[in-house]
Structures are given as structure tokens and as C-alpha cells.
Amino acid sequence: MATAGKVIKCRAAVAWEPNAPVVIEEIEVGPPQEGEVRIKIVASSLCRTEIFHLFERKDKQGFPTVLGHEGAGVVESVGPGVTDFKPGDTVIPVSVAQCGECRFCKSPKTNLCERNWVNYHVDLMSYPTTRFTCRGQPILQFTSTGTFSEYIVINQIYVIKIRDDAPLDRVCLLGCGVATGYGAAINTAGVTPGSVCAVFGLGAVGLAAVMGCKNAGASRIFAVDINEQKFEKAKVFGATDFLNPKAYNKPISEVLAEMTNGGVDFSLECVGNTEVSRTALESCVKGWGVSVLVGYTDVDFSARPIQLISGKTWKGTLLGGFKMKDSLPNLVNDYMTGKIKLDEFITHKMDLEQINDAINLMKTGQCIRCILNISK
Known part of the structure; x- marks a missing residue:
């Protein structure tokens, strides 16, 4: 040129x-x-x-x-x-x-x-x-x-x-955003067919995480957000259940435990809020629940050790775990063929x-x- x-x-x-x-x-x-x-x-x-x-x-x-x-x-x-x-x-x-x-x-x-x-x-x-x-x-x-x-x-x-x-x-x-949420579900969390998932935060990253859970075969996907106007959009990406934490007089982790016989198999925190990160971990079932930190923040966070001693796993992800030179051309192809939105x-x-x-x-x-x- x-x-x-x-x-x-x-x-x-x-x-x-x-x-x-x-x-x-x-x-x-x-x-x-x-x-x-x-x-x-x-x-x-x-x-x-x-x-x-x-x-x-x-x-x-x-x-x-x-x-x-x-x-x-x-x-x-x-x-x-x-x-x-x-x-x-x-x-x-x-x-x-x-x-x-x-x-x-x-x-x-x-x-x-x-x-x-x-x-x-x-x-x-x-x-x-x-x-x-x-x-x-x-x-x-x-x-x-x-x-x-x-x-x-x-x-x-x-x-x-x-x-x-x-x-x-x-x-x-x-x-960035879509690959981050989508990969957090299919790569980092490793969502399995028939599992129950909860996604906290329904911005672009959270919606992409919902899409990842659906494409991985989750049977039930809880979309959690304080803005109920986002629920219809989450349904488009595959969410099956919708929870507004402000609508309950108890922690949303307890609500999820009651609705899922002890907690979800996988939770993904897509807000970048340390309190929500802890809630997402506490929403997982003991024994094998996996919670993934997806949202970005640089604030310190904490959790009760019993949450991890009980067998839960707390993980983080960067750009959904994708090696981008290897994976991005395939993601583009997935969009072009209708596999992802x-x-x-x-x-x-x-x-x-x-x-x-x-x-x-x-x-x-x-x-x-x-x-x-x-x-x-």
C-alpha cells in the first residue's frame, strides 16, 4: 500500500x-x-x-x-x-x-x-x-x-x-467479551451435559457464559441479575430460570440450594464484584461444585475455608481459557455456521x-x- x-x-x-x-x-x-x-x-x-x-x-x-x-x-x-x-x-x-x-x-x-x-x-x-x-x-x-x-x-x-x-x-x-464468557463455561468450568449452572451477571460476558452452558449441554441454567429487563435476552441465549437477588429476603445462594437440592454444579461470576464472587462459590453444591471467577476487578476477596474443604473448586479464567491464535479462527467459523450467536x-x-x-x-x-x- x-x-x-x-x-x-x-x-x-x-x-x-x-x-x-x-x-x-x-x-x-x-x-x-x-x-x-x-x-x-x-x-x-x-x-x-x-x-x-x-x-x-x-x-x-x-x-x-x-x-x-x-x-x-x-x-x-x-x-x-x-x-x-x-x-x-x-x-x-x-x-x-x-x-x-x-x-x-x-x-x-x-x-x-x-x-x-x-x-x-x-x-x-x-x-x-x-x-x-x-x-x-x-x-x-x-x-x-x-x-x-x-x-x-x-x-x-x-x-x-x-x-x-x-x-x-x-x-x-x-x-474479548464473548470469548471470555463462552470459554469460561466450556473451557474453564468444563460444564458437562445434564448439569445445572448459575450465571451471575447478564452483561455480554454473562450472556456468553449462558450460551456456553447451553452449548455444553447443561439441563438447567439459572440467570442471576438485579436487572430483570435482562432476563428476556438471557432466554435467547439459553437460560431456563431467572432470579433477582433483591426479590428474596434470604441470600440467593440459599435460594439456589433450595431449588437445586443442595446447589448448582457450576457457577460463573461475570460481574467483577467480590461479594458476588463469594455468593457464586456458596451457590455450588458441596463435593464437586465448580465456581469460576470471570468478571474483572482488582479488589481483595475472601471466602470461608469450609467452602473449599467441602470439595468445591474455585477457579479463575482469562479470556475464557482460549489460546486465541489457535481458537479464534474456529470461533469465527462457529459464528458463520450458526453454532454461536x-x-x-x-x-x-x-x-x-x-x-x-x-x-x-x-x-x-x-x-x-x-x-x-x-x-x-
Whole structure:
């Protein structure tokens, strides 16, 4: 392409500081260096992790930054040493690396990677090295991606090639939230046919967890949320029973125990709330119940040891346990063949210039997923 090797000026949504509106700016995006890929982002979804970083983190580092990590686009150019990608490839950048060389990547037990940004720069939620500049200063790329920009530069260990006919304004959802919830059920929890499950929190991640439980063959899926307006949507993804904790004068874990002869086989906490995490564990049946922490938070949590001594298992998951380079093309195929749903997650579509409206919808719980049109 004519832009290869040159600095590209483009639009991006820059978060200059926490607790403030993001600003549409013209930024400069440098050419890719060794092992890097420059991508034209076509569409990107807004995830609640952006809301957490912008409004809820106690650590105020990590600014200025371009948010966004659920994007999809087309390779514009590649840097030296890149052999797996070429201009024109349809790709999804992700926030969890797969270098293929470290002991974690070589193990089938985990999708962690030693080269992932989170191992070194969790305070920034980004690598400190960036190809973004604006107003003469470097701008971070949130979770190494920064997909609220028309162009990004990212290391090839974060890039996955997908089929060319995939609709980018839908498969972008697989870059984080949907894969996280879906994989938490089928990979991390290991939901079994005929089992009874409970999913706490019915945002996009929770709804994807419901979908995972259903596809794994669960016979009964409890959808738990204080917002009853989400129950109809949960039914679309396979939920069979619906509980609002505020409607009971006893802990919801006790309600579930009474309704399931002692507790559910699997519970998934998709809120990022430590009290809900404990409740999800307590909702599991003793002896073999498995509870998975899916929602993100950096607050300390606790539980009574007897919950684990009694035979329950408490697990965590990152991006649903998927090794994304291996799994994401298959997930895209599953969507294209109707095995998994994506369209049903999308409640709003907006242009990049409307990003603050989209943030407000997500912050106030008025949308499940908003797709932003990044490149015109």
C-alpha cells in the first residue's frame, strides 16, 4: 500500500485523563517495527473493561491512552520479520498474547503467555512503548491494542488471521467479551451435559457464559441479575430460570440450594464484584461444585475455608481459557455456521465521534454491546 513505511495521520479517541470524556483527535501512527503489524481498524466494540479503566481504577496511571480492545480490521503493512501476515489480511487483534515459544504457550493447561503486557505493566494496562503520538507526546495503547483508532500498530503475537468473508462489525466481539464468557463455561468450568449452572451477571460476558452452558449441554441454567429487563435476552441465549437477588429476603445462594437440592454444579461470576464472587462459590453444591471467577476487578476477596474443604473448586479464567491464535479462527467459523450467536449481543451501533455517548450507555447499563464504526 502507498502508506507502507510512512507515518499515518488518522482519527482516534484519546482518553487524556481518568473521569473525563474522551476526545476525538488526529494522531500519528508510526510504521510497524520488527515483528509488528499495522492494521486498519474497521469496527470495534466497547467493553466494560474500558469503563473500569476510565472511571473505577484506584491506580491513575495508564493515561493518556487510546482505549478499545474488541476490534477487527485489515492489515495495512507489516514490519521486518513478519511472515505470517501480509497487507490485505483480515485480522482480529487481541489483548492476550500467544508467542508460541514460552513454557505457558507450549502447555495445553493455560492460555497465558510470558510476553503478555500484563506480566510487566499491569499498572499502565499497556506496554509503555507505543506507535501512537498526539500533540507531541506518546499515547498508550490500551491492553496493547487501542482499537478506538483508525490505525493501530501491534506485535504479531497479538494478531489472529481470520476468514476474509467474516463480518468485521460482528466478529470483533470475539476479541474479548464473548470469548471470555463462552470459554469460561466450556473451557474453564468444563460444564458437562445434564448439569445445572448459575450465571451471575447478564452483561455480554454473562450472556456468553449462558450460551456456553447451553452449548455444553447443561439441563438447567439459572440467570442471576438485579436487572430483570435482562432476563428476556438471557432466554435467547439459553437460560431456563431467572432470579433477582433483591426479590428474596434470604441470600440467593440459599435460594439456589433450595431449588437445586443442595446447589448448582457450576457457577460463573461475570460481574467483577467480590461479594458476588463469594455468593457464586456458596451457590455450588458441596463435593464437586465448580465456581469460576470471570468478571474483572482488582479488589481483595475472601471466602470461608469450609467452602473449599467441602470439595468445591474455585477457579479463575482469562479470556475464557482460549489460546486465541489457535481458537479464534474456529470461533469465527462457529459464528458463520450458526453454532454461536453474535448479532444478539449488539444493542447499539454508532460512529467513532459518538464514543462518549456509547461510554455513557455502557456505564449506566443501557447496552450490552455497542459497535463503533471506526474507519469510514
